[in-house]
Amino acid sequence: MDAVFFAQLLFNGLAIGLIYALIAVGLALVYGVLRIVNFAHGEFLMLGAYAMALVTPVLGLLYLPSLAVAMAITALLGVVMFELLFARLKETDFERSILVTTGLSIILLHGVQWIFSASGRMVDTEFGFAGVEIGDIRITATRLAAGVVALGAFLALWLILTRTQFGRAMRAISQNREAALMVGIPPRKVARNAMMLACGLCGLAGAALAPVYLVQPIMGQALLFKAFALVIIGGLGHLQGAAIAAVILGVVESLAGGFLTIVWQEAIVFVAMILVLLLRPQGLFATRIRVG
Amino acid sequence: MGALDRLTGPLVAAGIAAAIALPFWAPSPYAVYVAINAALFTVAAMSLNLVYGFAGLLSFAQLGFWGIGAYVAAIGVKDLGLPIIPAFLLAGAVCAVVAAGVGHAALRLNRHSFVVVSIAFTLLVLTLARDWTEVTRGALGIPGLGLPRPFGLTPPGDSYYVALAFSLPALGLLLVIARSRVGRTLLAIRQDESLARSHGIAPRAYRLFAFVVAAALTGIAGAIFVFHLTIVDPLILDIYYMQTFLIMVILGGMGSFWGVVVAGILMSILPEALRFSNDLRMILYGLLLILAVTFMPYGFAGWLKARRGEVWRRATPATRLPAGDA
Amino acid sequence: MSAPLLKADGLCKSYAGVHAVAEVSFSLVEGTITAMIGPNGSGKSTTVDLVTGFQAADAGMVSLDGRALTGLAPEQIARSGLMRTFQQVRVYDTLAIEENLLTAAQETDGTGWLDALLRSRRFRAADSAARARAAELLDLVGLARMAQAPAGVLSYGQKKLVALAGALMPRPRLVILDEPVAGVNPTRVLEVEAIIRRLHQAGQSFLIIEHNVDFVMRLSQRVIVLDQGRKIADGTPEEVRANEAVLEAYLGTEAEPADA
Ligand SMILES: Nc1ncnc2c1ncn2[C@@H]1O[C@H](COP(=O)(O)OP(=O)(O)OP(=O)(O)O)[C@@H](O)[C@H]1O
Ligand SMILES: [Mg+2]
Numbered sequence: 001m002d003a004v005f006f007a008q009l010l011f012n013g014l015a016i017g018l019i020y021a022l023i024a025v026g027l028a029l030v031y032g033v034l035r036i037v038n039f040a041h042g043e044f045l046m047l048g049a050y051a052m053a054l055v056t057p058v059l060g061l062l063y064l065p066s067l068a069v070a071m072a073i074t075a076l077l078g079v080v081m082f083e084l085l086f087a088r089l090k091e092t093d094f095e096r097s098i099l100v101t102t103g104l105s106i107i108l109l110h111g112v113q114w115i116f117s118a119s120g121r122m123v124d125t126e127f128g129f130a131g132v133e134i135g136d137i138r139i140t141a142t143r144l145a146a147g148v149v150a151l152g153a154f155l156a157l158w159l160i161l162t163r164t165q166f167g168r169a170m171r172a173i174s175q176n177r178e179a180a181l182m183v184g185i186p187p188r189k190v191a192r193n194a195m196m197l198a199c200g201l202c203g204l205a206g207a208a209l210a211p212v213y214l215v216q217p218i219m220g221q222a223l224l225f226k227a228f229a230l231v232i233i234g235g236l237g238h239l240q241g242a243a244i245a246a247v248i249l250g251v252v253e254s255l256a257g258g259f260l261t262i263v264w265q266e267a268i269v270f271v272a273m274i275l276v277l278l279l280r281p282q283g284l285f286a287t288r289i290r291v292g
Numbered sequence: 293m294g295a296l297d298r299l300t301g302p303l304v305a306a307g308i309a310a311a312i313a314l315p316f317w318a319p320s321p322y323a324v325y326v327a328i329n330a331a332l333f334t335v336a337a338m339s340l341n342l343v344y345g346f347a348g349l350l351s352f353a354q355l356g357f358w359g360i361g362a363y364v365a366a367i368g369v370k371d372l373g374l375p376i377i378p379a380f381l382l383a384g385a386v387c388a389v390v391a392a393g394v395g396h397a398a399l400r401l402n403r404h405s406f407v408v409v410s411i412a413f414t415l416l417v418l419t420l421a422r423d424w425t426e427v428t429r430g431a432l433g434i435p436g437l438g439l440p441r442p443f444g445l446t447p448p449g450d451s452y453y454v455a456l457a458f459s460l461p462a463l464g465l466l467l468v469i470a471r472s473r474v475g476r477t478l479l480a481i482r483q484d485e486s487l488a489r490s491h492g493i494a495p496r497a498y499r500l501f502a503f504v505v506a507a508a509l510t511g512i513a514g515a516i517f518v519f520h521l522t523i524v525d526p527l528i529l530d531i532y533y534m535q536t537f538l539i540m541v542i543l544g545g546m547g548s549f550w551g552v553v554v555a556g557i558l559m560s561i562l563p564e565a566l567r568f569s570n571d572l573r574m575i576l577y578g579l580l581l582i583l584a585v586t587f588m589p590y591g592f593a594g595w596l597k598a599r600r601g602e603v604w605r606r607a608t609p610a611t612r613l614p615a616g617d618a
Numbered sequence: 619m620s621a622p623l624l625k626a627d628g629l630c631k632s633y634a635g636v637h638a639v640a641e642v643s644f645s646l647v648e649g650t651i652t653a654m655i656g657p658n659g660s661g662k663s664t665t666v667d668l669v670t671g672f673q674a675a676d677a678g679m680v681s682l683d684g685r686a687l688t689g690l691a692p693e694q695i696a697r698s699g700l701m702r703t704f705q706q707v708r709v710y711d712t713l714a715i716e717e718n719l720l721t722a723a724q725e726t727d728g729t730g731w732l733d734a735l736l737r738s739r740r741f742r743a744a745d746s747a748a749r750a751r752a753a754e755l756l757d758l759v760g761l762a763r764m765a766q767a768p769a770g771v772l773s774y775g776q777k778k779l780v781a782l783a784g785a786l787m788p789r790p791r792l793v794i795l796d797e798p799v800a801g802v803n804p805t806r807v808l809e810v811e812a813i814i815r816r817l818h819q820a821g822q823s824f825l826i827i828e829h830n831v832d833f834v835m836r837l838s839q840r841v842i843v844l845d846q847g848r849k850i851a852d853g854t855p856e857e858v859r860a861n862e863a864v865l866e867a868y869l870g871t872e873a874e875p876a877d878a
Binding site for chain 3: 469474476486495
Binding site: 102 | 403404409411418419422423531535569578580581582
């Protein structure tokens with residue numbers, strides 16, 4: 001096996017795995033705090049990518065500022081959606097929450113498709129198609145940037161969850177709702193923050209993916225199902241589990257893509273999920289948000 | 293009881309007569325084409341209603357069965373050389389057996405886990421459709437399917453009668469179940485599982501029954517649908533179908549038979565009649581879904597029923613216990 | 619003395635170290651009304667759940683007519699002739715009141731699913747018998763005129779009566795009522811009392827969980843008292859009234875000093 005080729009696949013896989021992790025972690029966070037399986041989560045990724053596509057030319061192709069604006073937009077949208085739709089749902093309305101988020105997903109997806117058409121678009125940034133050379137390995141700058149941005153986002157998330165009042169409140173609610181309410185943690189505010197954070201992370205992932213992938217209305221849906229699988233593998237509501245599973249998946253997919261037929265690359269995650277479901281269905285719902 | 297109840301019989305008879313005569317009064321072949329979709333989608337929506345509206349299981353596995361039925365029938369005809377009717381029956385049988393296995397395991401889980409497992413199941417079916425190329429031919433799909441043409445009518449007249457010959461008996465079967473004690477028991481379980489158990493009812497057996505019947509009917513509907521399309525490929529597992537069935541159930545009214553039948557037919561026809569683009573139609577569906585779930589959780593039929601409940605509430609003020617006047 | 623109708627032996631249940639029910643044993647005689655009383659949180663509802671299979675006991679045995687119920691599912695226990703109601707009133711809101719009652723008796727009427735789907739002769743016979751029984755019970759609880767109304771429209775007290783009638787539908791060997799008159803106003807308590815008395819005269823056996831001490835003392839032949847998960851007294855109403863432990867544990871916390 002060619003070591004350089006292998007290392008290149010590994011790097012690519014890590015970058016994509018980190019992006020997967022951002023999506024999966026948001027999904028797990030919303031489940032942990034709101035007890036909602038957010039079927040519209042993938043659409044926030046797509047919105048982040050479209051925001052990036054629209055903002056970059058305006059900001060003169062500058063990468064980081066565009067990314068920040070895209071993230072802010074999706075985070076804000078998350079808050080709006082929370083206030084409009086999610087805040088009305090009760091904790092016992094599990095099926096209803098799925099229906100509402102399904103409806104939201106349909107509207108966002110087809111709304112964007114209606115406005116921008118179903119065809120894909122490429123997003124250009126200041127990096128263009130430049131590559132970075134690390135020894136003999138060559139990796140495109142946008143991919144490297146995506147990986148670095150995702151790593152930074154994780155660091156920030158970890159700090160938020162462990163060091164800030166509002167992060168600790170989220171963990172408290174997801175761990176023991178009754179107790180958290182008893183000590184006066186306002187559930188609505190925490191839920192709103194969780195949605196903001198989750199949608200912001202997901203939008204960031206979409207924005208970082210935009211220069212790497214084709215930007216299309218359906219891009220979120222394909223990744224969402226992968227994220228579902230990852231969250232199941234990691235244990236629903238278990239942030240670390242989802243993140244680790246995501247990074248591993250990115251790497252495995254990338255390596256498999258290098259050595260196996262393309263089709264099986266996509267199947268890996270679902271096969272893994274089925275195995276997890278078969279082997280430890282009881283571990284499916286570790287409902288706590290664990291970060292340490 | 294109400295005027296609507298007395299009218300149901302004649303209305304249904306008129307509806308069936310109109311449906312049977314449809315190819316002769318439809319304005320265009322396209323209208324017949326839409327009617328085929330309506331017939332098959334209504335069965336799929338009603339099956340979902342049996343599982344979700346009656347048994348209380350939000351099952352995304354319905355989409356998986358829709359796809360399994362489609363593939364089994366196509367493979368049965370193309371690769372196994374089966375005649376078309378046995379291939380459809382095989383599709384139903386395979387779905388029933390798979391549903392029995394999946395349901396047996398998944399119905400032990402709690403509500404949350406059940407939903408997720410049903411999604412996982414459908415994703416696995418999708419993966420197989422895409423990647424098990426030796427059998428499913430992957431993304432290319434299996435082309436060259438077609439429904440028989442016994443009457444030699446203008447297309448798609450014959451296909452319409454094939455669809456109808458399945459849909460009417462299937463809906464009849466679902467109506468019998470819905471109106472029977474089994475249907476009532478499913479509603480009881482959905483509303484209060486503990487109370488049902490205290491009455492000696494084993495919820496899992498009833499739910500498994502609903503799950504299996506719904507899977508078989510949805511599988512056959514999916515099979516006829518792809519033979520009508522003439523090709524089966526992984527797009528048959530597009531989440532779009534599941535969303536459509538769900539919206540029909542929610543708007544028609546969970547746990548209501550006629551509500552969902554009417555919603556199934558109207559929602560197949562209306563967007564075509566209004567000539568909406570697909571995107572606009574889906575946006576509208578999404579809005580309706582959210583509005584219905586938020587403001588009318590039991591759909592149109594549920595709203596009607598609630599109004600009847602109001603009549604009783606007014607007739608007997610709840611503050612007085614009518615024990616004394618017996 | 620005849621064999622007991624229900625026998626509970628050494629029932630235990632704890633939640634994270636809290637002994638909700640500890641070593642509770644009792645037996646009930648056929649044809650009697652037995653009451654179980656005790657302060658809030660003394661383990662009464664938990665005991666009912668253990669006896670009827672809604673929760674698994676950590677230890678202990680239960681038998682009905684000498685047949686072990688331990689380890690059976692709630693629905694199996696219900697079918698073997700032990701019916702219960704819930705402290706939090708439960709009815710099927712969208713089903714008509716008559717349907718609520720029919721649903722409560724359907725699993726033991728000797729007909730199967732196929733009978734029900736095909737409306738066989740056997741099914742029709744069982745169905746009309748069940749409807750007659752439902753009419754009789756609705757008459758007894760005074761809801762006959764409402765038979766076709768959805769149960770959701772009823773008041774709290776009326777729902778309790780529907781739940782009571784439901785539990786009686788299959789002519790069970792024993793009915794356990796968890797707080798049948800909690801939250802029901804005093805005049806209606808008397809009506810419920812009359813209903814239970816009528817049923818008892820017809821031979822029905824009851825175990826009644828209640829906080830309303832006057833109500834159970836008037837109705838029952840025997841009173842069991844729980845406190846902090848333990849049985850502290852078991853005897854005739856008079857014996858229990860005179861029992862010091864009961865005065866201290868129960869009346870002492872609940873009512874004003876009983877020596878007035
Ligand atoms: N699911 C549970 N988890 C933890 N503790 C419980 C649970 N159910 C009951 N308990 C505890 O067990 C004890 C007994 O509760 P139980 O409901 O049996 O009392 P009770 O006598 O019926 O009270 P009440 O008169 O208020 O109905 C209480 O201390 C209660 O807090
Ligand atoms: Mg209690």
